[in-house]
Amino acid sequence: VSTSRERRSEILFAVGNLVPAIVLGVGLYALPVRWWPADIVIGSAVIAVPVTSAVAFGRPLASRKALRVGAGVLLAIGFVLLAAALLSVAFLSGIHGDFGQGGMTLMALIAFLVLPYAIVYPVLELRWVGPAAKKPAKAAESAPAPVAAQAPNADESAPPSPAASNADGGAPSKGDGGAAA
Amino acid sequence: VSLRALARLFGGFFAVLLLASLVLKAALHVDRFREPKRSIVSVWSGGQRRGRVVIPAGPDAAHRIDDALTKQARSWRGTGVVEDVIDDGPILSTNAFLFGASFVPARDGVEVTYDGRVAYATVDDLMALKAYDHPIVLGPIRLQLGVDADVVWAALAKELRVKETDLVENGEFRRLAMRHRVPPEPAPKVTADTLRDAAVEAGRYLARAVRPDGTYRYEVNAVENTENEGYNWPRHAGATWYLAESALYARDPAMLDALERAARRLAQGALVNCGEHRCVAEGDRADLGSSALGLLALSEIVLGGRMPELMPVIADLAAFIRSQQRSDGEFMHFYDRKENHPVDVQVLYYTGEAAFALGRAARLTRDPKDVDAAARALDRLVTYPAWYVGWHYYYGAEHWTCHALDELWERAPNQKALRFCLDWQAAVYDTAIWGRTASPEYDGATSAGPFVPPAIVGTATRMEAAVATLRVAKIAGVSRSDLARLQAAVDAGLAFLLRFELNPGPTQIMVNPAMMRGGVPNTPTDLTVRIDYPQHAGTGLIGYLRQLERHAAP
Numbered sequence: 001v002s003t004s005r006e007r008r009s010e011i012l013f014a015v016g017n018l019v020p021a022i023v024l025g026v027g028l029y030a031l032p033v034r035w036w037p038a039d040i041v042i043g044s045a046v047i048a049v050p051v052t053s054a055v056a057f058g059r060p061l062a063s064r065k066a067l068r069v070g071a072g073v074l075l076a077i078g079f080v081l082l083a084a085a086l087l088s089v090a091f092l093s094g095i096h097g098d099f100g101q102g103g104m105t106l107m108a109l110i111a112f113l114v115l116p117y118a119i120v121y122p123v124l125e126l127r128w129v130g131p132a133a134k135k136p137a138k139a140a141e142s143a144p145a146p147v148a149a150q151a152p153n154a155d156e157s158a159p160p161s162p163a164a165s166n167a168d169g170g171a172p173s174k175g176d177g178g179a180a181a
Numbered sequence: 182v183s184l185r186a187l188a189r190l191f192g193g194f195f196a197v198l199l200l201a202s203l204v205l206k207a208a209l210h211v212d213r214f215r216e217p218k219r220s221i222v223s224v225w226s227g228g229q230r231r232g233r234v235v236i237p238a239g240p241d242a243a244h245r246i247d248d249a250l251t252k253q254a255r256s257w258r259g260t261g262v263v264e265d266v267i268d269d270g271p272i273l274s275t276n277a278f279l280f281g282a283s284f285v286p287a288r289d290g291v292e293v294t295y296d297g298r299v300a301y302a303t304v305d306d307l308m309a310l311k312a313y314d315h316p317i318v319l320g321p322i323r324l325q326l327g328v329d330a331d332v333v334w335a336a337l338a339k340e341l342r343v344k345e346t347d348l349v350e351n352g353e354f355r356r357l358a359m360r361h362r363v364p365p366e367p368a369p370k371v372t373a374d375t376l377r378d379a380a381v382e383a384g385r386y387l388a389r390a391v392r393p394d395g396t397y398r399y400e401v402n403a404v405e406n407t408e409n410e411g412y413n414w415p416r417h418a419g420a421t422w423y424l425a426e427s428a429l430y431a432r433d434p435a436m437l438d439a440l441e442r443a444a445r446r447l448a449q450g451a452l453v454n455c456g457e458h459r460c461v462a463e464g465d466r467a468d469l470g471s472s473a474l475g476l477l478a479l480s481e482i483v484l485g486g487r488m489p490e491l492m493p494v495i496a497d498l499a500a501f502i503r504s505q506q507r508s509d510g511e512f513m514h515f516y517d518r519k520e521n522h523p524v525d526v527q528v529l530y531y532t533g534e535a536a537f538a539l540g541r542a543a544r545l546t547r548d549p550k551d552v553d554a555a556a557r558a559l560d561r562l563v564t565y566p567a568w569y570v571g572w573h574y575y576y577g578a579e580h581w582t583c584h585a586l587d588e589l590w591e592r593a594p595n596q597k598a599l600r601f602c603l604d605w606q607a608a609v610y611d612t613a614i615w616g617r618t619a620s621p622e623y624d625g626a627t628s629a630g631p632f633v634p635p636a637i638v639g640t641a642t643r644m645e646a647a648v649a650t651l652r653v654a655k656i657a658g659v660s661r662s663d664l665a666r667l668q669a670a671v672d673a674g675l676a677f678l679l680r681f682e683l684n685p686g687p688t689q690i691m692v693n694p695a696m697m698r699g700g701v702p703n704t705p706t707d708l709t710v711r712i713d714y715p716q717h718a719g720t721g722l723i724g725y726l727r728q729l730e731r732h733a734a735p
Contacts, residue, residue: 082198086198087198090202090206091205091273093206094205094209095285096285096617096618096619096632097210097213097619098617106631123187127184131186
């Protein structure tokens with residue numbers, strides 16, 4: 001179970017997830033035309049992210065998993081937006097050639113408006129949440145869990161042992177190897 | 182998530198994205214600086230295309246082009262035009278949005294191959310169809326990307342005599358990078374001769390637009406020579422001011438005659454009572470701008486030695502404008518004629534127009550109150566608070582402020598106003614269009630967005646202010662760097678205006694090019710001419726011409 005300090009961080013991330021969800025929701029609502037692919041993809045994210053936040057609020061044992069899903073959804077949306085922006089720039093650059101400082105400034109402005117919400121924030125969150133645990137083997141499932149566990153080092157490529165994880169399957173502490181309760 | 186996993190995720194994502202972007206850019210790229218691949222010879226008369234021949238590049242191409250031009254022009258008694266196809270590129274989709282966005286306005290044409298037959302929509306065709314000037318409106322968002330796909334498809338389907346749906350489904354479309362060979366694309370230099378010709382032609386356009394009753398053909402579509410509805414008295418007055426400037430400069434009897442008609446219409450037909458004074462207005466609410474520009478126009482005429490009978494009107498209009506001024510120098514921009522009181526509401530332009538007009542009128546009225554009112558208004562315009570972003574005059578289209586600076590400099594010099602105009606012009610220069618590969622002729626123009634043609638009138642208003650500021654800057658002895666940047670902005674901006682004035686412009690696609698000569702269109706692809714467009718452009722052109730002439734005078 002998370003320490004109270006980690007729980008506070010979980011709550012902060014759960015609340016923080018609502019900010020990009022609101023931005024995306026307002027942006028989707030404000031779009032003057034409806035285009036179903038955008039409606040479905042962004043609409044799903046707008047629903048999914050608050051749901052994961054609600055889980056993180058209501059079920060502390062599942063909060064890491066929920067936050068990981070929420071951050072993953074945001075990052076996926078970020079990748080889609082970034083890919084759309086870069087491919088648009090490539091398309092316009094192919095058609096127009098160099099389109100001058102004004103165009104580059106506009107594109108940079110759009111990028112800097114999107115990147116903090118859709119790329120930087122979910123990456124920080126995923127980094128904090130730490131890696132997902134592998135599914136325990138059947139035999140291990142039946143074995144009693146040890147009283148205390150050693151925290152995994154998230155920087156290691158090998159995943160932590162299931163027994164070292166929280167009951168919800170998330171990392172027991174801050175991803176870089178803080179002590180677990 | 183581990184750092185290594187994140188790094189792998191990002192590395193893979195960006196590598197794929199970068200590769201896709203480079204492939205996409207390379208696939209769509211066209212080279213606009215190579216030798217032509219083929220030439221399209223067309224003959225136009227009465228604004229309609231009558232004939233067309235396509236000549237592939239080759240050793241005898243020039244001879245064949247000349248031959249085709251002569252034969253075609255003779256048989257159709259029209260104007261021969263040659264457009265070179267420099268390069269071509271693919272069209273990725275026939276989705277209307279993507280198709281439309283796949284062309285550079287006024288630079289790219291369309292080729293379609295259907296059932297072994299080929300049809301072209303050249304730059305001239307698309308200009309005549311107004312296909313470049315079709316904004317995509319998404320609710321409050323207005324995008325202008327490339328061409329209107331529906332218009333292009335309909336025109337090409339008509340050309341090939343097939344159904345539009347069949348053409349879109351089965352046709353193979355390509356983008357053509359094009360350049361005019363005959364007539365060659367204009368690239369006028371900014372000299373006293375080119376400025377004089379352009380400025381006088383702009384005035385002649387306005388003179389031709391004055392009807393017998395003194396009103397103007399307010400807004401005309403140059404392609405079809407049709408008029409749009411609407412009329413606006415501030416613009417009537419502004420146009421008359423420039424008509425006065427250019428007619429008095431050219432001493433052209435036809436222009437002077439038209440000027441007197443327009444001035445009489447203003448002084449007799451548009452003057453109404455505003456309390457104890459007279460003002461220019463329609464209806465119960467008078468706006469300050471109409472009276473200010475009316476005062477400016479009438480003052481210009483009398484200063485030029487014409488129509489001295491207008492003096493009482495000038496004095497009365499000046500008194501009305503002064504009566505609208507607050508103690509802090511600001512003007513109340515409206516007057517309620519029903520209840521006989523000023524309305525203390527401000528909009529853009531009117532305070533600058535009033536300051537400029539009072540300054541100009543004071544040369545006739547010799548009333549120090551006029552100069553004082555103008556100077557206080559100018560000071561108010563350029564005294565913005567610390568939280569200046571909210572100041573409604575801060576770097577708006579404040580060209581009238583710089584006219585007022587210029588007008589008053591010898592009588593009430595205002596250093597703060599000079600700094601305001603220099604800083605504004607620096608911002609204009611920095612945000613202008615520079616270095617668009619497809620359209621280098623837009624250099625120095627005021628941008629309307631990164632992928633759309635610039636607004637000519639936006640550039641014109643900034644240029645008239647730049648020219649006014651330049652005169653004062655030279656007298657005031659501002660720094661070399663300020664002066665050099667201002668001079669560069671004026672040179673590039675005026676060259677852009679000279680390039681796109683209909684002098685004569687693409688006459689082949691116009692129904693009545695003689696009527697439109699000297700007009701200044703809205704944008705390079707929207708050939709609509711409203712009376713204030715040649716006014717703004719002409720004011721900058723003639724202002725700089727006078728500076729060059731003064732400099733050249735012994």
